[in-house]
């Protein structure tokens with residue numbers, strides 16, 4: 001008697017776990033890893049185009065010190081996502097650190113947009 005009750009409870013637990021898993025999966029972003037280009041574009045225009053230029057060619061305003069990178073250049077294209085995300089997060093001389101303003105997800109979105117500029 002007791003044994004069958006436990007089995008029953010285990011089955012219910014399993015089924016609800018499965019259902020929950022399915023619901024959670026259905027709600028997940030389809031491309032959580034690769035970033036959303038449309039969102040990235042909005043973020044880029046707002047935060048990055050001033051220095052990097054509307055097309056990311058590095059033709060925005062310049063201040064003393066290193067010029068804004070040309071994000072369409074082969075040298076940037078060759079760098080890994082991890083490298084560029086680190087620069088976006090931590091900044092460089094003349095490049096602000098964005099980790100305080102952009103979430104991990106937003107950084108990926110903006111990087112996804114930057115990748116479209118290089119083509």
Ligand code: HEC
Nearest residue numbers: 047048051066067068069075076084087092093094095110
């Ligand atoms: C105040 C000006 C400024 C703003 C705003 C700015 N950047 Fe930059 N960025 C720079 C400068 C200057 C460099 C080059 C630094 C260096 O080479 O030492 C750079 C470099 C980079 C690099 C590295 C390129 C490479 O080849 O390594 C990336 C990626 C980048 N910026 C992305 C962004 C993104 C994305 C934003 C907006 C969220 C942004 N930047 C906003 C000035 C800026």
